[in-house]
Amino acid sequence: MKSSMLDNEVSSSEAPNPETGTDETSDTESFKCELPRSRQSGSKGKNLTGAPVIEVINVKKSYILGDMEVPILNDINLTVYEGEFLAIMGPSGSGKSTLMNLIGFLDRPTEGKIIIKGLDINELSDKEVARLRGLEIGFVFQTFNLIPRLTALENVELPTYANAREGVDTRKRAKELLNLVGLGDRMHHKPGELSGGQSQRVAIARALINDPAILLADEPTGNLDSRTGCEILNMFTRLNEEGRTIVMITHDPEIAKYADRVVLVKDGIVQSSKE
Numbered sequence: 001m002k003s004s005m006l007d008n009e010v011s012s013s014e015a016p017n018p019e020t021g022t023d024e025t026s027d028t029e030s031f032k033c034e035l036p037r038s039r040q041s042g043s044k045g046k047n048l049t050g051a052p053v054i055e056v057i058n059v060k061k062s063y064i065l066g067d068m069e070v071p072i073l074n075d076i077n078l079t080v081y082e083g084e085f086l087a088i089m090g091p092s093g094s095g096k097s098t099l100m101n102l103i104g105f106l107d108r109p110t111e112g113k114i115i116i117k118g119l120d121i122n123e124l125s126d127k128e129v130a131r132l133r134g135l136e137i138g139f140v141f142q143t144f145n146l147i148p149r150l151t152a153l154e155n156v157e158l159p160t161y162a163n164a165r166e167g168v169d170t171r172k173r174a175k176e177l178l179n180l181v182g183l184g185d186r187m188h189h190k191p192g193e194l195s196g197g198q199s200q201r202v203a204i205a206r207a208l209i210n211d212p213a214i215l216l217a218d219e220p221t222g223n224l225d226s227r228t229g230c231e232i233l234n235m236f237t238r239l240n241e242e243g244r245t246i247v248m249i250t251h252d253p254e255i256a257k258y259a260d261r262v263v264l265v266k267d268g269i270v271q272s273s274k275e
């Protein structure tokens with residue numbers, strides 16, 4: 001078990017609203033996230049002495065449309081270190097999700113190398129890639145991507161059907177994770193019976209089921225009201241402080257403040273990287 005977050009109680013700010021039983025709020029416009037102290041300027045200064053956990057080297061990606069090759073990523077170079085919280089920003093259509101999908105082995109680059117924890121995807125079989133992805137990478141998407149006919153508990157367990165760590169009682173861990181994200185009383189609900197914030201909590205629990213080293217999040221708060229979004233970001237902050245490497249795509253500079261470092265993808269390259 002990499003983190004101790006399972007042992008922690010869900011903080012009151014992350015618990016569902018006791019009056020409504022949901023985590024949705026009506027004051028969506030007025031609410032503003034208070035950045036956790038550890039994220040406020042001057043107190044970040046994280047000492048990243050860990051090994052590179054993600055290396056993107058001279059990566060190009062194009063799509064074939066009809067008989068045309070459309071280049072999306074021209075020459076991406078990016079290193080993410082163990083324990084880092086990185087935000088990826090950039091204009092719509094610039095290729096942020098494409099890059100994330102390459103890092104998460106959901107797609108392969110046209111050229112170049114992606115190395116995860118020292119393993120080069122180009123040198124792995126499809127089976128090895130699937131195992132590395134299943135055990136070391138957790139995904140959180142803007143649209144939650146839960147399976148509608150499965151309960152919250154079954155959705156959280158789902159990744160373990162393909163890949164699971166040896167000796168782990170996955171049912172027990174799935175329940176612990178749902179408790180952790182404040183959904184102990186919603187385990188047997190299906191996604192259609194959950195709010196957006198609750199659905200995203202299920203998706204986070206699912207992403208953590210195999211205790212991955214890396215969390216990849218594509219606009220994880222994009223479909224949530226601001227208060228619920230803050231709660232999800234605070235959850236990410238805690239997961240990061242416990243040692244997980246996080247890469248998050250966002251359009252919102254306020255959300256990017258949660259990260260240690262922000263990179264900008266534009267015109268097919270990583271254009272800037274500011275601490």
Ligand SMILES: Nc1ncnc2c1ncn2[C@@H]1O[C@H](COP(=O)(O)OP(=O)(O)OP(=O)(O)O)[C@@H](O)[C@H]1O
Pocket residue numbers: 063064065072090091092093094095096097098099
């Ligand atoms: N499977 C695909 N086939 C062809 N083109 C694709 C495919 N996937 C993405 N694209 C194109 O690649 C470009 C980059 O898409 P991508 O989703 O990576 O951008 P993005 O920066 O994440 O955008 P947004 O911020 O709007 O989500 C877009 O022009 C898109 O149309």
